[in-house]
Amino acid sequence: MNEDRLNALLEEATVDCYDEEEEFTGILVTLDERLNFPLQARALGEPVEVIGLDEARSGLRRGIMARVRKGEREYPVALAELEFVDPDSVSAEWLAAYRYWLGA
Numbered sequence: 001m002n003e004d005r006l007n008a009l010l011e012e013a014t015v016d017c018y019d020e021e022e023e024f025t026g027i028l029v030t031l032d033e034r035l036n037f038p039l040q041a042r043a044l045g046e047p048v049e050v051i052g053l054d055e056a057r058s059g060l061r062r063g064i065m066a067r068v069r070k071g072e073r074e075y076p077v078a079l080a081e082l083e084f085v086d087p088d089s090v091s092a093e094w095l096a097a098y099r100y101w102l103g104a
Contacts (some may be wrong), residue, residue: 001096009097017035027101028053031064031079034094040085043068043077050082064098 013030014023029086032053039050054076064079078082080102084095 001093003100004055005093006097009093010101013097015065021060022078025103027098031094031098035090035091038069039087039091041082042085043067043070043082046070047085048077048082048085051078051082070091 010027014026017023017026033054035050035053037050037052041048041050048070050066051069051074052067052068054065057076062078065076066079066082067074068077068082078097079095084092087095
């Protein structure tokens with residue numbers, strides 16, 4: 001994905017934001033609305049299902065935390081640490097925009 005598209009997505013998510021904290025919140029809310037859960041991913045090489053975002057555990061310093069399920073167990077994992085497996089095109093774009101915003 002090209003840099004212009006990534007910047008356009010981030011502009012959409014952060015319109016009317018005045019500082020980094022507000023930008024983070026804008027991105028978190030937008031990702032929660034735009035990602036098509038559940039998503040398949042790998043956490044530490046193990047397959048997991050991403051069932052949503054954990055707004056309560058997310059923060060500017062910690063990053064966006066995802067809620068993942070493996071078997072009957074659910075736990076939080078940093079969204080940036082997950083390796084997504086064939087996400088749909090909309091989710092893939094927004095995940096790329098988040099990584100771009102992080103500088104990853």
